[in-house]
Amino acid sequence: MLVICNSISGKSLPDDARIMGETDETLFEPLKNGMEYKVYGIMFYTTRIDFLLCPEGENPLWVPSNIFNVLDDKLPPDWGCIITEKTIDYSDLYDAFGIISILGYFELIRSYQHYIGILERDAGELQKFHSYRLSC
Template identity: 30%
Template sequence: MLVRCRFNSGADLPPHEHGLFYSPQTRFTRLDVGREYRVHAVLVYQRGVLVLVPDRDGRPGAWPVELFEVVDGSLPSHWKFATRDDGEYGYQAVFGYPRLVEDEGHINALMEVEPAALRLFAEEAARES
């Protein structure tokens, strides 16, 4: 799956997204408008949809899907899906590479920038490019 960044400002998000810890003043400075990004997962978080893509430095980030337009909606054949029971303030579902789906702690390890999780993400990114 490939997406193109349309916006990098919270002001461009629909009002319901502001409840996902974003405000109109939020700037997504790690994303470049017009750039295409390979999606490594689709996450349902606090009832919003996020896409997991590497930023300009290759670090993974989970961004509101509304920041992007879909360029290629094809999904990798090895992706998996699982629901989560993290309540309304956590993840409800994840669709992506196997480790992300099978290991409930992996997404948090990515967001915490843990070296082992980042290595696995880099390996997955190289596999899909």
């Protein structure tokens, strides 16, 4: 799946999509307007969808889909999906943040340690992510 960034500003988010404390002053850096990004995961909240992206030379980050247009809607064959509320460990994401479902590469949806490790910038989990990214 491939998307193009059409804004890096929180101003582009409707009020009901500002679920993680975003404001008009929020900047989704290091993203750049007009740049294309490969999507490595999709996370579904009640009122928004986030994409897992990895800008060149950076680490992965989850970003609201509202600031992108989809260029290529094909999903990779090595992806799966979980319903967080019904999945051990991931149910915490439903309870704490209202995350309903995650779609992505198998390590992302089968290893909660990997999911958290990406967010917390764990070196081993980031290495796993970058290995997957380079294999695509």
